[in-house]
Amino acid sequence: MSEDAVIFERIGKTAVITLNRPHRRNALDNSSRDMLIAAIRTVQTDREIRSVVLTGAGGNFCSGADLAGGVEEGVEEGDKGFLGRDVLLNHQRWCTALMDLEKPVICAVDGFAVGAGFSLALAADFVIAGPNARLVANFARIGFGPDLGLMYTLPRLVGLARAKEIVFTARDIPADEALALGLVQAVVPADRLRETAIEMAQRFDHAPTHVLGAAKRIMNRSYETDREAMLQMEAALQGMCTSGSYSAEAMRRFFAKEAPLYPGAERLF
Structure with missing residues (x-):
C-alpha cells in the first residue's frame, strides 16, 4: 500500500493506520478515503490482525473533508441535489467501514479533529487524546449539517441537548472537556499518544x-x-x-x- 495519503503498518497483531497529509492537516480527499477503506478491508479479512489504531501524522488527527481537493471528483454531473447526496453517500463509507469493523478500534487524536475528522474519530470504539486535542463540529460555520455518522454517534455519547449545543455553536472542544463529556476516554501526553494507543490495542492480542x-x-x-x-x-x-x-x-x-x-x-x- 502506498505510503502517501494513508500509511498502513503492522505492529505485532495490531494494524496502525495513519492519515498522512500533514500539509493539509490530514484532510480527507478521494485518495485518502479510498486508501482508508482499503486498509480497513485488509484488517477485516486478515485473521492475524486483532486490533486497530487510527491516528494522524504531523501533530493533527484530521481537519475534515478536503473541500479544496476535489471531493466531488468522479461523480457524474446531474441534478444538484442528487449530486450532493451521491457525494455524501460515497464518503459515508469512511464511517460505516470503521463502525462495522469487527475488531477493536482505538483512535488517537492529536491536534485538530474537525468536521469529518470529528466524525471519523467517533466511529472508533475508543478515543484517546493528547492535551492539545481540539474536537470541532464546524459544519454550521460553512452552512452544512453534520455528516459521516456524527448525528448518530454524538447524541449517544453526550446526550441529545449537549449534542445540539456542540453542533449549533460549532465551537472547539478542548481535550479536558472532551474527557469530561465522554467524547474521549483518556488524555495522555502527546509524546506518548501513539505508543499508548498501540499498548491499549495489544491487550486484545489473545482475545477471541x-x-x-x-x-x-x-x-x-x-x-x-x-x-x-x-x-x-x-x-x-x-x-x-x-x-x-x-x-x-x-x-x-x-x-x-x-x-x-x-x-x-x-x-x-
Whole structure:
C-alpha cells in the first residue's frame, strides 16, 4: 500500500493506520478515503490482525473533508441535489467501514479533529487524546449539517441537548472537556499518544476476536433495538460460541485449571 495519503503498518497483531497529509492537516480527499477503506478491508479479512489504531501524522488527527481537493471528483454531473447526496453517500463509507469493523478500534487524536475528522474519530470504539486535542463540529460555520455518522454517534455519547449545543455553536472542544463529556476516554501526553494507543490495542492480542466483533455489532445497535431482539441476538451469538474451537479450548483450560487463552485485559483507560 502506498505510503502517501494513508500509511498502513503492522505492529505485532495490531494494524496502525495513519492519515498522512500533514500539509493539509490530514484532510480527507478521494485518495485518502479510498486508501482508508482499503486498509480497513485488509484488517477485516486478515485473521492475524486483532486490533486497530487510527491516528494522524504531523501533530493533527484530521481537519475534515478536503473541500479544496476535489471531493466531488468522479461523480457524474446531474441534478444538484442528487449530486450532493451521491457525494455524501460515497464518503459515508469512511464511517460505516470503521463502525462495522469487527475488531477493536482505538483512535488517537492529536491536534485538530474537525468536521469529518470529528466524525471519523467517533466511529472508533475508543478515543484517546493528547492535551492539545481540539474536537470541532464546524459544519454550521460553512452552512452544512453534520455528516459521516456524527448525528448518530454524538447524541449517544453526550446526550441529545449537549449534542445540539456542540453542533449549533460549532465551537472547539478542548481535550479536558472532551474527557469530561465522554467524547474521549483518556488524555495522555502527546509524546506518548501513539505508543499508548498501540499498548491499549495489544491487550486484545489473545482475545477471541470473532466474539468481540459480533458483540460489537450487537451493542452498536442497542439503542435502537428492542429488548426481545437483543435477547435473540445474544442467544444466537452464544450458540455460535459454543460450537467454536476457541470456546472449546478455553473451556477445556478452565476446567483443567490451566492458563486461560485470554485472561482478560487490564483496564484500558
